[in-house]
Amino acid sequence: MNIIIIKYNAGNIESVNNALIRLGVNAEITADPEKIRNADKVIFPGVGEASTTMEYLRRHKLDELIVSLKQPVLGICLGLQLMCSHSEEGDTTCLGIFDEKVKRFVPKPGEEFITKVPHMGWNAITNLKSNLFSPDLENEYVYFVHSFYAGLGEHTAATCNYIVPFSAALQKENYYATQFHPEKSGKIGAAILQNFLKI
Numbered sequence: 001m002n003i004i005i006i007k008y009n010a011g012n013i014e015s016v017n018n019a020l021i022r023l024g025v026n027a028e029i030t031a032d033p034e035k036i037r038n039a040d041k042v043i044f045p046g047v048g049e050a051s052t053t054m055e056y057l058r059r060h061k062l063d064e065l066i067v068s069l070k071q072p073v074l075g076i077c078l079g080l081q082l083m084c085s086h087s088e089e090g091d092t093t094c095l096g097i098f099d100e101k102v103k104r105f106v107p108k109p110g111e112e113f114i115t116k117v118p119h120m121g122w123n124a125i126t127n128l129k130s131n132l133f134s135p136d137l138e139n140e141y142v143y144f145v146h147s148f149y150a151g152l153g154e155h156t157a158a159t160c161n162y163i164v165p166f167s168a169a170l171q172k173e174n175y176y177a178t179q180f181h182p183e184k185s186g187k188i189g190a191a192i193l194q195n196f197l198k199i
Contacts (some may be wrong), residue, residue, distance in 0.1 A: 001197065003027040004039035006066070009056045010048025010078055012181065019183035019193060033065050041197060042069055045183075046078025050102070050148070051090025054082060067095055072199045075177035077146060080170060083177050084150050098170050098177070100153040105163050118147040119162045125180070130157035130171040132178075132195050140188045142168070142180040149179065 003020065005013055007029045020027045027043070028035065036042055044066060046053065057063040066073070066083075075083045082094050087102035094102070105117045122141040125133075149166035152159065158169035160179070170177045176196060182189035 001025070002038070002040045003043065003197070004036050004041070005029045005043045005045065006036060006062065007031045008053070008060070008062060010046050010053040012045050012047045012077065012183065015181075016043060016045045016076065016183045019190065023190060023194060023197070025197065031060065031062065033061070036065060037069070040071060041199075042071060042073045043076065044073060044079040044083070045076040046080075046082060047145075048078055049089060050078065050081060050087040050094065051092040053078065054092050054094060057082070057095075063095060067097060070174060072196065073175050074196050075175070076183070077179060077181055080150060080167075080177035080179050081146075081148055083170070083175060087148060089148050097175050098150070098153070098155045098172055100150040100155060100167060100170065102148050102150050104148050107163060111163075115163045118145060119149075120145045123160050123162060123168075123180075125158040125160055125168045127159040128157065128169075130169060130176065131199060132157060132169060132171065132176050132192060134191065134195060137188060137191065142178075142182065142185040142188055142192075144168075144180045146179060 083097040157171040160168035
């Protein structure tokens with residue numbers, strides 16, 4: 001199987017690659033449009049800031065490439081946010097694959113010390129609706145690190161609750177995305193990556 005991890009200026013690329021190696025999968029890390037277009041599966045990881053990353057994607061025409069892909073594509077963390085329509089981070093117009101908008105977490109008054117931003121740590125995912133998840137993963141815990149979140153909407157494939165309910169995962173046609181880091185989520189994350197590889 002030909003797995004490509006998109007190489008760009010914002011990524012947790014090596015940790016994703018190491019997670020795939022643990023599953024016995026050798027992926028290629030590249031920004032080569034032809035290789036990305038011809039891959040069996042594409043992973044779009046991300047750690048960074050939305051506006052500068054979108055500017056980079058547009059400058060290198062990776063934005064046009066990503067939205068044209070027909071094979072299964074998995075966005076991770078910032079990858080999910082950039083696949084949405086708009087992000088409050090830098091007032092950024094994103095790829096528009098998903099209709100959901102990305103907003104900054106705002107703790108409720110008096111709860112600033114209880115619900116800190118960024119949301120960092122292990123939380124349960126519920127209301128699983130995608131073949132990215134097997135039924136036994138309902139209410140399992142995965143690892144999050146983020147200050148911005150995608151709201152709930154028609155493409156929500158998993159829900160998490162931190163300050164507000166938000167999309168822990170999204171899916172539309174061949175596009176899948178997780179706000180959490182499956183590559184840092186132990187055996188649960190490994191199972192989710194394995195499910196993606198089987199799609």
